[in-house]
Amino acid sequence: MIRTRALSGGVHLDDRKISSGKPVEFAGIPPEIVLFMSQHTGAPAKPVVKAGDHVLAGQVVGEAQSFVSASVHASTSGTVKAVEDRYHPILAKPSTAVVIEPDGKGEIWEGVAPGSDDISTLSPEDIIKIARNAGLVGLGGAAFPTAVKLSPPKDKPIDVYLLNGAECEPYLTCDARLMVEEADEIVFGFTAMMKAVGAPRGIVCIEDNKPEAIMAMEKAISGKPGIELCVLKTRYPQGGEKQLIQVVLGREVPPPPGLPFDVGVVVSNVGTAYSLAKALRTGMPLVDRVVTVTGAVGSPSNFRVLLGTQVSFLIEKAGGYTGEPGKVIMGGPMMGVSLPRTDVPVLKGTTGIVVMTKDEVNLDKPLPCIRCGRCVDSCPLRLLPVWIAAYSDRGMYEEAEKYRALDCCECGVCAYRCPSRRPLVQSVRLAKQAIMEERRARAQKVSG
Amino acid sequence: MTERLVVSPSPHWKTDKTVSGLMLDVVVALMPAVLASVVFFGWRALTIILTSVSSAVISEAVYEKAVKREVTIKDYSAVITGILLAMNMPPGVPLWMPAIGSAFAIVVAKQIFGGLGYNFVNPALAGRAFLMAAWPLHMTRDWLAPGFFGGVDATSSATPLAVLKGAPGGTLPGIWDMLLGNRAGCLGETSVIAILMGGIYLIWKEVIDPRIPLGFIGTVFVLTWVFGKPGALFQGNAIYHILSGGLFLGAFFMATDYVTSPVTSKGRLLMGIGCGVITVLIRLWGGYPEGVSYSILLMNLVTPLIDRAMVPRYYGWKHEARKEKTL
Numbered sequence: 001m002i003r004t005r006a007l008s009g010g011v012h013l014d015d016r017k018i019s020s021g022k023p024v025e026f027a028g029i030p031p032e033i034v035l036f037m038s039q040h041t042g043a044p045a046k047p048v049v050k051a052g053d054h055v056l057a058g059q060v061v062g063e064a065q066s067f068v069s070a071s072v073h074a075s076t077s078g079t080v081k082a083v084e085d086r087y088h089p090i091l092a093k094p095s096t097a098v099v100i101e102p103d104g105k106g107e108i109w110e111g112v113a114p115g116s117d118d119i120s121t122l123s124p125e126d127i128i129k130i131a132r133n134a135g136l137v138g139l140g141g142a143a144f145p146t147a148v149k150l151s152p153p154k155d156k157p158i159d160v161y162l163l164n165g166a167e168c169e170p171y172l173t174c175d176a177r178l179m180v181e182e183a184d185e186i187v188f189g190f191t192a193m194m195k196a197v198g199a200p201r202g203i204v205c206i207e208d209n210k211p212e213a214i215m216a217m218e219k220a221i222s223g224k225p226g227i228e229l230c231v232l233k234t235r236y237p238q239g240g241e242k243q244l245i246q247v248v249l250g251r252e253v254p255p256p257p258g259l260p261f262d263v264g265v266v267v268s269n270v271g272t273a274y275s276l277a278k279a280l281r282t283g284m285p286l287v288d289r290v291v292t293v294t295g296a297v298g299s300p301s302n303f304r305v306l307l308g309t310q311v312s313f314l315i316e317k318a319g320g321y322t323g324e325p326g327k328v329i330m331g332g333p334m335m336g337v338s339l340p341r342t343d344v345p346v347l348k349g350t351t352g353i354v355v356m357t358k359d360e361v362n363l364d365k366p367l368p369c370i371r372c373g374r375c376v377d378s379c380p381l382r383l384l385p386v387w388i389a390a391y392s393d394r395g396m397y398e399e400a401e402k403y404r405a406l407d408c409c410e411c412g413v414c415a416y417r418c419p420s421r422r423p424l425v426q427s428v429r430l431a432k433q434a435i436m437e438e439r440r441a442r443a444q445k446v447s448g
Numbered sequence: 449m450t451e452r453l454v455v456s457p458s459p460h461w462k463t464d465k466t467v468s469g470l471m472l473d474v475v476v477a478l479m480p481a482v483l484a485s486v487v488f489f490g491w492r493a494l495t496i497i498l499t500s501v502s503s504a505v506i507s508e509a510v511y512e513k514a515v516k517r518e519v520t521i522k523d524y525s526a527v528i529t530g531i532l533l534a535m536n537m538p539p540g541v542p543l544w545m546p547a548i549g550s551a552f553a554i555v556v557a558k559q560i561f562g563g564l565g566y567n568f569v570n571p572a573l574a575g576r577a578f579l580m581a582a583w584p585l586h587m588t589r590d591w592l593a594p595g596f597f598g599g600v601d602a603t604s605s606a607t608p609l610a611v612l613k614g615a616p617g618g619t620l621p622g623i624w625d626m627l628l629g630n631r632a633g634c635l636g637e638t639s640v641i642a643i644l645m646g647g648i649y650l651i652w653k654e655v656i657d658p659r660i661p662l663g664f665i666g667t668v669f670v671l672t673w674v675f676g677k678p679g680a681l682f683q684g685n686a687i688y689h690i691l692s693g694g695l696f697l698g699a700f701f702m703a704t705d706y707v708t709s710p711v712t713s714k715g716r717l718l719m720g721i722g723c724g725v726i727t728v729l730i731r732l733w734g735g736y737p738e739g740v741s742y743s744i745l746l747m748n749l750v751t752p753l754i755d756r757a758m759v760p761r762y763y764g765w766k767h768e769a770r771k772e773k774t775l
Contacts, residue, residue: 008763013461170461242763252764325451333460340455354460361454362462367523368565370467373657373711381763386711387755404762412459419467420565426457 002203002230005250007243009378010235011413013170013334015209019300020173024181024290026304027317033100033308034086034345035061035072040143042068045135047098053080056109058284061098064132070145070348071135074109075287075306078102089311089330089344090337097345100308113283119192124150127196127280134279135286135348140164140175140239140269141331143349146276149268150196152261161199162248163190165206165213165270166232166239169332172352174290175270177302179206179213183220186270189277191224197266202227204270205248207234236334237411241267243380255407292352293318296325296360305346311353312342326358334412367420375414375424381407385414389424392431397438400431408432467564471524473655477646478531478701484629484639488594489539493635496537500546501530507554517563525564529553532572535636535697536741537579540590545583549575569748570705573741591632607632608692609737612685626691637694647700659713661699663720664727665690671728695727698740708748715751715758722747722754 038044045062049055055074062072078100085094115130116122122130132147152158163186167175179186187204194202204221206214208231221227230248237243241260242253244267251263260267275286287307291314294300298319305314311328315321329336330344333354375385384403391399408428415424485493508526512519520526530550537546553575558567580587591607608631611620621631629639636643650656669686676684690696703709703723710716723743730739 246763255762255764258764321451325453327454327456327460328451329460333458335458336460337458338453338455338460340453342451342453356460361460363454364462364466367467368563370565370706371709371711372470372706373713373716376711376760377713382760383762384711384759407762407764410458416459416461417463417465419463419465419470421462421466423457425459429457 002228002248004230004232004247007235007238007247007380008382009380009413010237010243011378011417012234013236015234016170017173017176017209018171019292019294019302020176020210020212022173022177022300022302024177024302024304027291027306027309027314029076029102029104029106029306030309030313031102032081032310033075033078033102033306034310035075035098035100035308036086036088036345036347037062037072037096037098038088038091039072039307039347039349040070040137040145042066042070042145042148044096045069045072047083047096049080049083049098051080051082054078055080055100056107058112058287059109061100064135064145068145068148070137071133071285072098073135073285073287074100075308076100076102077105077107087341087344089339090347090349092337108284112285115280115283117281119188119195119280122192122195122280124196124198127192130279131196131276133285134275136272136275136279137286137348138269139271139275139289139348139351141335141349141351143347146268146272149266150193152197152266156261157264158197158199158261158266159201159264160249161190161194161197161202162244162265162267163202163204163270163273164239164241164244164267165204165210165217166244167210168207168234168236168239169334169336169351170236171294171354172292172332173294174292174302174351176210176213178274178290179210179270180216182274183216185277186217186273187220187224187227189273189275189280190227190268192276192280193266193268193273194226199266200226203230203248204228205230205232205244207232207238209234237380237409237413240380240409240411242409255404286348289346289348289350291346291350294352295355296322296357297355298322307348308345310343310345311339314346314353315342315355321355323357323359325355326361327356329354329356334416335410362421364421366422369420369422372419374417374419378413378417380411380413381409383407385424385428388431389422389427392427392434397431397434400428401435405431406435468523470655471528473650473653474528474701475524475531477649477655478528478535478636480642480645481535481636481639481697482531484642485535485539485635488629488638489592489635493539495543496539496541496546496635497531497534499543500534500550501527503547503550504530504533504554507551508559511555511559512563515559520563523564526554529558529571529575531636532701533575536572536576536634536694538587538590539592539635541586545579545586549579552578565707567707569745570702570708573702573745573748576741577745593632594630594638607737608688609731612688612692613731613737620688623687623691626688631692633692634694637697640691640696643696643700647696650700650704656700656704657713657716659717660704660709660720660723661696663717664699664703664723665695667721667724668695668727671724672732675728675732689731693731693738694740698744699723702741703744703747708751710751710754710758712755712758712760714760715754718754718758719747719751722750
């Protein structure tokens with residue numbers, strides 16, 4: 001057993017994993033598929049199809065344009081209706097998308113060729129190439145291109161690979177279900193990931209509120225050399241990359257631009273490992289993912305969803321709204337994005353859709369800060385949200401930068417615990433944007 | 449679908465602990481001490497408390513109406529100020545004193561600076577300091593000997609602290625009377641057990657950080673033990689020192705005031721220790737028998753400095769890199 005360390009700060013949340021007993025079922029082929037070219041961290045892909053083209057499942061519709069980018073593939077067969085700007089739920093503005101009208105046949109592209117069931121026949125470079133060609137990104141939410149993650153700088157040896165099955169956000173159960181149902185495949189993908197980065201040791205990290213997943217994964221890793229299991233006491237935001245590294249290994253990632261590489265660690269989500277396994281075995285790129293549709297819906301569910309399926313379609317599939325909807329959140333209630341409309345598609349990084357009723361939506365007016373220090377006590381990065389937010393609210397962004405606004409991971413614990421209901425995360429975010437803009441402006445001045 | 453959806457920044461969940469909820473917890477925690485004051489000093493204690501609370505709440509409402517600000521009496525903070533100021537008064541004071549003191553506390557120490565969250569000293573203590581300066585005789589002579597439910601004689605009686613400081617003719621009450629509150633003193637400060645009950649409740653409900661009261665009381669204990677007896681080290685009457693005066697009341701209910709205490713846990717410990725040091729300085733070598741309220745007021749003033757200095761080691765930052773944080 002690994003001796004874990006206490007998380008700095010954090011909070012114990014009512015986890016509301018009401019869909020944890022629901023097996024993953026296929027949501028079906030929707031009437032329209034919208035594939036954004038920007039579904040990942042990094043440069044958007046470039047569309048390589050045009051209106052009227054017939055495409056097949058697994059066919060490239062958007063090509064990665066740089067190192068930190070990811071290709072986008074048709075998630076089912078059909079006709080390209082348009083390549084146009086659509087409202088992007090995360091960027092909150094119009095963005096280029098390939099719109100496909102499915103033909104309902106789900107025909108697979110001839111370029112999708114079965115790969116290997118034996119990782120020992122693959123070199124690290126092969127694995128990285130497969131991840132790149134599959135358009136694979138981190139499925140835990142941040143959607144960082146997996147091929148980049150699997151290519152750490154040569155001077156930074158990786159000694160531990162953490163497989164993140166913490167799933168600390170309330171409501172979400174997509175990772176838990178995947179671990180219960182596809183433990184062997186996840187471990188297969190994880191083994192390939194470890195090989196790609198040359199990590200001799202792998203640790204599967206799961207919070208103790210998922211006993212079924214723990215049992216399944218424990219069985220799947222038995223007899224696999226170098227892979228251990230680490231059961232964590234449930235606490236938010238333990239599933240954050242930096243927090244997981246601290247809790248499991250006692251290491252701290254240097255402040256931005258520091259990365260887990262710098263302390264010899266790579267962290268990936270269990271869903272990513274599963275999708276890599278699929279790409280390795282069948283050659284099928286990332287065209288679907290598991291999405292938890294939960295909250296105030298008739299039947300909270302875990303769906304296997306074709307990327308590009310609209311949120312409204314999934315809510316219908318899950319039995320529609322119960323009660324008057326107040327908020328529809330893409331992601332979990334702590335870090336998710338509240339959607340202004342539901343005709344937006346599921347992206348690669350969409351872990352769940354959480355519906356809150358009108359009564360559950362908190363509309364309390366913020367009160368003046370009373371400096372109770374709860375935000376300070378609970379910040380997992382040991383920052384001082386109280387001052388960052390206070391300086392940000394007064395437009396004093398340089399001061400906010402001194403208090404390390406840029407280190408903030410926006411986990412939301414500070415704002416959750418604020419008795420004055422101050423939108424602390426929003427204030428910090430504003431400061432971060434202002435600081436980055438200032439830096440860009442300065443860089444331009446220097447180069448110009 | 450044409451649903452009307454709320455769009456707001458994450459997180460989409462909020463704790464149900466609000467400012468008024470926290471303040472109400474403090475009011476609840478003060479109830480044992482209120483009860484004890486009535487038990488030992490009679491219904492007169494209750495009239496002082498009610499006068500003080502009414503004056504605080506009315507002043508807050510009137511001032512906020514007058515300057516066209518939202519009336520915030522529902523957050524219970526004025527109620528707390530009212531109770532705390534009453535708790536800091538001798539039981540024999542005339543009723544106009546709590547009325548004036550609370551009005552001063554709310555208007556001058558709190559509202560003029562912008563209301564809850566913007567005051568830089570604890571309003572109740574500022575009110576007490578004002579009364580001490582304006583009517584020192586009432587504030588230091590109107591002691592009553594305790595008796596059960598109004599069985600109070602009107603002769604003034606020396607407080608244990610005055611006795612410790614060498615007041616003529618006084619004797620120290622027994623340790624049980626000190627704990628229960630059967631001794632002379634301010635309304636709410638005499639019953640250590642009642643205050644402790646409230647304090648433990650606040651710690652259990654995670655309303656206050658135990659570092660402040662523990663640092664405060666611990667420091668007073670150690671320092672009075674070491675220096676408490678003139679001419680000899682390590683022979684002071686530390687137990688009596690921590691049990692007497694307003695130490696427990698101040699440590700649990702006034703030094704822990706959010707607005708005027710530091711935000712980091714290290715800062716709060718320093719706040720507690722600082723209060724303890726100043727209290728002992730005043731008690732042993734100063735002109736007054738009691739130093740709790742001035743020590744807290746002084747530490748209130750340096751709280752912004754403590755906040756600047758006590759910055760935690762941020763995640764991922766090496767200890768050596770702290771200086772580069774350009775603070």
